[in-house]
Amino acid sequence: FMVEYSSTPYLLFMAGEYIAIFLMCALISLLFFGGWLSPIPGLADGWWWMVAKMWLFFFMFAMVKAIVPRYxxxxxxxxxxxxxxxxxxxxxxxxxxxxxxxxxxxxxxxxxxxx
CATH class of the missing domain: 4.10.810 (Virus Scaffolding Protein; Chain A)
Structure with a gap:
């Protein structure tokens, strides 16, 4: 389905796809993994935990997207x-x-x- 797109339409399509993935990572982090709360008891909570969890899930999405075959x-x-x-x-x-x-x-x- 990517054959028909070039230049700006391709950029917008891919930007929309990655923004959606990034928002899914934020929701997964927030709803299922404690969001800004520290996974290690005793460490300070903060926004950096949310960002770290989001990047972890984004990396996992990217790996699945790269490894799983496209049917x-x-x-x-x-x-x-x-x-x-x-x-x-x-x-x-x-x-x-x-x-x-x-x-x-x-x-x-x-x-x-x-x-």
Missing amino acids: RYDQLMRIGWKVFLPMSLAWVVIVAFLAKFEVLGGFWARWAIGG
Whole structure:
């Protein structure tokens, strides 16, 4: 899909993509990893922890983007319908079975069904 773009449209497309990735990193850091709070007890909290966590996640996104192969649309559809959809449905059945018959019990049953 990048063949059609050149010069300014390509720049705007890529800038938008990287701004979105950067905002995702900020939200991941803030919502799931404590944001500005120190991961090491006893160290001072501050904005630099937020920035460090954001850069860590940005690096991880960049590595995944560079390493994972780029699939064509037809390959994505085939993987989605033949692999991911059956796996998801099987997982729903497994979790429902485990929750219904309380195989896991206690905390795990509540965690598996989100209740």
